[in-house]
Amino acid sequence: xxxxxxFLSLWxxxxxxxxxxxxxxxPGLVGAIAVAEVASVNLVVAVxxxxxxxxxxxxxxxxxxxxxxxxxxxxxxxxxxxxLIKPFTMALLAVLFFxxxxxxxxxxxxxxxxxxxxxxxxxxxxxxxxFVWSQLxxxxxxxxxxxxxxxxxxxxxxxxxxxxxxxxxxxLSVPWETLVLSTVLYVLLPLIAGLLTRRRLGTQVAIDAFxxxxxxxxxxxxxxxxxxxxxxxxETILAKPLTIVLIAVPILIQSxxxxxxAYGAAFVLKVPHRIAAPCALIGTSNxxxxxxxxxxxxxxxxxxxxxxxxxxxxxxxxxxLSLVAxxxxxxxxxxxxxxxxxxxxxx
Numbered sequence: 646x647x648x649x650x651x652f653l654s655l656w657x658x659x660x661x662x663x664x665x666x667x668x669x670x671x672p673g674l675v676g677a678i679a680v681a682e683v684a685s686v687n688l689v690v691a692v693x694x695x696x697x698x699x700x701x702x703x704x705x706x707x708x709x710x711x712x713x714x715x716x717x718x719x720x721x722x723x724x725x726x727x728x729l730i731k732p733f734t735m736a737l738l739a740v741l742f743f744x745x746x747x748x749x750x751x752x753x754x755x756x757x758x759x760x761x762x763x764x765x766x767x768x769x770x771x772x773x774x775x776f777v778w779s780q781l782x783x784x785x786x787x788x789x790x791x792x793x794x795x796x797x798x799x800x801x802x803x804x805x806x807x808x809x810x811x812x813x814x815x816x817l818s819v820p821w822e823t824l825v826l827s828t829v830l831y832v833l834l835p836l837i838a839g840l841l842t843r844r845r846l847g848t849q850v851a852i853d854a855f856x857x858x859x860x861x862x863x864x865x866x867x868x869x870x871x872x873x874x875x876x877x878x879x880e881t882i883l884a885k886p887l888t889i890v891l892i893a894v895p896i897l898i899q900s901x902x903x904x905x906x907a908y909g910a911a912f913v914l915k916v917p918h919r920i921a922a923p924c925a926l927i928g929t930s931n932x933x934x935x936x937x938x939x940x941x942x943x944x945x946x947x948x949x950x951x952x953x954x955x956x957x958x959x960x961x962x963x964x965x966l967s968l969v970a971x972x973x974x975x976x977x978x979x980x981x982x983x984x985x986x987x988x989x990x991x992x
Contacts (some may be wrong), residue, residue, distance in 0.1 A: 664875030765808060771930030871962050
């Protein structure tokens, strides 16, 4: 790793601080970025995430996709955690903290809003940022793509029923345009660009050399995204610091707990690290665009539910970086050469 990558946590911390400062001293700039949206997807952030995802898509070997079927355990762990466990543990933690532990500090009507926002976060596994986390843990790009794609397909049919059940809202309106646009921007277009790049480069040596050159842009995109997200929420962070902390508590417990469950299951099942790390990180990370969009459509822009989903955005990057660091430190504990094999080979 380069010096820049080794001190990534420091750069992200500085981006957080810088983002808040810019949000306060240049509200016009932040406002211009905020209104650059289509279907609740911020186009500036979308471009930066695209820059993060594209380098990994160059590494996707379509010839190895069929090999994923020979290693189903990582996919099984991901799907089980994401759809049978995660939404319900998030709902449980939200109710536990805001109806009981934090009850003396939060008005009941506000507590109900925060619970709703947390439920929305828990029911939406990550689509885009997981490619970044996978790259930082030397994950199998092809297997990660399959994991994300299958989750996206399930999300189309499962997100609304799960959220409706947990919220008790039978007339839930899912902003499908947000779901479709995000999938196209963060998965389909970078994937096509990566495929075309591989074909143009031709040899694996050329592909590896090109990937090494564009990889730093992935980290730059991450840092810029963090700065923008914190700039957009700078006033909220300073105006409601206690509320932000209270909402962050169940999110932190959920994030580390879900990662431990998925990563531990992958270890017990002897899943190679190149698959195990992204497998655990997909469930830990959240599809915040969808969660924020649904919260706004159901409860309003200034609602507690929308605030809770935004706190999920703010908490996610530091948490995920800490888990990436842990996954990298424990790589040697997993089986296989370099603690993992390609999706196209048994392992």
